[in-house]
Amino acid sequence: MFLSKLDSKHTVSRVPTPPAAAYVRMCLRIRADTEGRETGQRCHCHAGTGGQSSGGEHVNAPSGATGSPVGRRAITTCSGGELRRRGPGFVRPRGEGWSAEDRVALIGDLTVDGLGALLAIRERGLCPVPIEPSFTLEEMAFAINDSQARQVLIDPSRMSYVDQLRPLTPYVEGWTELSSGPAPALQEDFARPGLPCGTLHYSAAQTGRPVGYVVPDAQFEDAGRRDLDALLDDRSIRADDRILLATSLSDPAAVQLAVAAYEANAQLVLAGGAPVADLIAAISAHRPNLVHLSPASALALVKAVDAGAAPEWTPRLVLITAPWCPPSVTRGLVEVWGPVVRIVYLGPGVGAIAAIEGVDVLLYPGSVGVPLDDLDAPRIRIVADGSGSGLIEAEHPLGSGRWVSWGDRGIISRGRLTVVDQHHAGVGGERRARMPQAVEGALVAHPWVADAALVAGRDGDHGRTMVYVQATPEADLARLEAVLLETLNDSLPIGWVPERIAIVPALPRTGSGKLDRRRLLSLDPFEGRDAV
Known part of the structure; x- marks a missing residue:
């Protein structure tokens, strides 16, 4: 041989x-060759x-190819x-x-x-x-x-x-x-x-x-x-x-x-x-x-x-x-x-995930899935990558840029993803650096939240995370924590949802107007809640 x-x-x-x-x-040749074609003339992934x-008939033959069809x-x-x-x-x-x-x-x-x-x-x-x-x-x-x-x-x-x-x-x-x-x-x-x-x-x-x-x-x-x-x-x-x-x-x-x-x-x-x-x-x-x-x-x-x-x-x-x-x-x-x-x-x-009832969809590492049409409730399994780290970013219309963890099970219904079974709550790789911004951004977008800050739990980096929230005047304080947790569960990976939300009168600021996280950690969340 x-x-x-x-x-x-x-x-x-x-x-x-x-x-x-x-x-x-x-690269320019490839780009020039493909930009002039209409989408309908190309057939994706004829593997x-x-x-x-x-x-x-011969479909999608390499451009410029000569000779008889395959x-x-x-x-x-x-x-x-x-x-x-x-x-x-x-x-x-x-x-x-x-x-x-x-x-x-x-x-x-x-x-x-x-x-x-x-x-x-x-x-x-x-x-x-x-x-x-x-x-x-x-x-x-x-x-x-x-x-x-x-x-x-x-x-x-x-x-x-x-x-x-x-x-x-x-x-x-x-x-x-x-x-x-x-x-x-x-x-x-x-x-x-x-x-x-x-x-x-x-x-x-x-x-x-x-x-x-x-x-x-x-x-x-x-x-x-x-x-x-x-x-x-x-x-x-x-x-x-x-x-x-x-x-x-x-x-x-x-x-x-x-x-x-x-x-x-x-x-x-x-x-x-x-x-x-x-x-x-x-x-x-x-x-x-x-x-x-x-x-x-x-x-x-x-x-x-x-x-x-x-x-x-x-x-x-x-x-x-x-x-x-x-x-x-x-x-x-x-x-x-x-x-x-x-x-x-x-x-x-x-x-694209074809949202069809009875079709089991497996997302592999790195996949991005978007459900199409308005068909109800396919079953989705996101296969673990073996390391327990990494996330799949599921884009609109899964709902609020929902991110799901490897191995999570969920159901798509009416264009929204609901996680029904948690495989693990790991947050890995470069996505970890985006966690505070994602959590705080999701909270501040709510009409009942004026300001928010996420900090690590008092047991250290491996302890629980906590979010400090400054409410708006029109917020329903009795329901605020439950409503915000529901919002985060709908829009964030499971591993990113904080276990506690503390409501404080105001978030401490430095002289330059930046958030003073050191003073924030010294606050007693229960005292803050009582003060509110």
Whole structure:
């Protein structure tokens, strides 16, 4: 295999960073290319369909691409024990060494060839960088350059893009077709390979949609396995499971499922890039209990169902993992299969929670969710990131810029989020510095509050927090504390809501008019309340 040629004794060779001027020119090209397009002409996150629409036409081909549309791809069926590792035979450049930090970009759908290459690269200690195959040429080039990949493995149906990508990626040393026939089977005692569930990078926000790639990292592997367990409700993959995957190599959750199926010797149906007619036939024929779709393959499926071509099987669980998915797709899948669909938004960006009853929504670390339409009461689970720190900022219309903690459970009803179960009350990272301003700002915005200040409890930083409030003349003092606590619970993370609110006649000020926090701490809140 090609990986046998990569000797660990070679010296480390670093990839030079593109010059700043070239980097800026590339960003400007991307921006100029995307600003002239209308939103309706772009289809977000067409992961794993190879750009095929329900009617077979080519959708969202890289701008400037030549050659025929992405061709038809045969659906591959195999058991985990039969999974073949494919050797995409690129040769190490002469005179250059490799290190464990070297990165190999992969552009393609989730097929046996692609999955085998990814696992082989990772097992050899190199760093695979799966890149979304539906990106435009400029977006692909940006991800390749920004990830500093030295070699690129590209799907055979997209080899026509190589000549146009070469001028945009001057530091790539080799381009190889992502297929070279079967290779020896994986050994049964083969250790679990590292999963591509590393840091998700978004590096070109100016393009108007996420441009991302995954850089695997060993420290993320355990967290990735926990995330997979959360997807499956802590139910392990078994040998009698049948799993159909219709997405791309750049979807780490799909690759995790594929590896888990391999470990359990479950049946895998790899339908990445398959036409929608073949996808429907595969679902009907193989009767999978779990189906994993890209947003584009889900959209094609919904359109096909509208045209009268529905699959003759209902899976136990349907997953979509993507930074963005049209709510119409979610509603269409619910109409096709009922409340079996679980939408998973992976990574930061423009993700929108489709507020649909019966749809379980999982927000992954960094996700920002916004409910759409006026449909009632979906169930929301925010998966913990493993460290117990960090928050997800849920924007309007969740209500007052509501921030929720990892692992909290809540219900969206009429556009507002109500937390019903607290996972933990941690406040971590840079958000902690924003806590006093957020609490005080939420209180001062209330018509009954003239001034407010938050201080740490008297037991030190790990004690209880307290807010001192100066009421307005029209405030109902008997109800003030309860009303303010309700306001804070509706608008702040659970870990930020103070346990006590003390009402004082006035907040002490220094000679310059600034708040005198030292004098404030010396106040007895009960004396202050009595004085009021």
